[in-house]
Amino acid sequence: VEELGAGEIVATSVDRDGTGEGYDLELNQRIADAVSIPVIAHGGAGKVNDVPDVIHQAGVDAVAVAGMLHYDAVEKIRATEQGSETHREGNTEFLRSGRRVTNIQPAGISEIKQALAARGIPCRISSGMRGNSTSLLLHTEGSR
Numbered sequence: 001v002e003e004l005g006a007g008e009i010v011a012t013s014v015d016r017d018g019t020g021e022g023y024d025l026e027l028n029q030r031i032a033d034a035v036s037i038p039v040i041a042h043g044g045a046g047k048v049n050d051v052p053d054v055i056h057q058a059g060v061d062a063v064a065v066a067g068m069l070h071y072d073a074v075e076k077i078r079a080t081e082q083g084s085e086t087h088r089e090g091n092t093e094f095l096r097s098g099r100r101v102t103n104i105q106p107a108g109i110s111e112i113k114q115a116l117a118a119r120g121i122p123c124r125i126s127s128g129m130r131g132n133s134t135s136l137l138l139h140t141e142g143s144r
Contacts, residue, residue: 020046
C-alpha cells in the first residue's frame with residue numbers, strides 16, 4: 001500500500017476491537033517495521049497504559065482510541081441530574097440499561113495524555129479542551 005501512495009496506515013485488530021484486551025503489539029510492530037509511513041494502532045485499548053505501551057513496544061506513530069472515552073462519557077452522563085433520558089443521541093438503550101463494560105476502564109483524553117507524558121512520549125497537554133469528545137486520534141511528536 002505504501003508503494004501505491006498511502007500516506008499512513010490504520011492497523012485495526014478486528015478481533016481485539018471493543019474487547020479492552022490491549023492493542024495487538026505483535027501485529028502493530030510487524031507493520032511498523034515493514035513500512036516507512038506512519039502507522040496508527042487501532043482496536044483493543046482497555047486501560048490508559050495500553051496507549052503508551054503500543055507506542056513504546058510496537059513503535060507505532062499514533063493511536064486511535066474510542067471505547068475508553070465512550071465509557072468515560074457514559075459515566076459522566078449517568079452522573080448528571082439530566083441522566084440518560086435527555087440524551088437522544090448514541091446508544092441510548094445501553095445508557096438506560098445500566099450495564100457496564102468490565103474490560104474497559106473509562107478514561108478521559110487528559111488522563112491518556114498524562115500517561116503518555118509520564119512515559120516520556122511528547123504530546124500537547126491543554127487545559128482548554130472543550131466538549132465531550134469520545135474519540136481520539138493521537139499523533140506523537142516525531143512521527144515518521
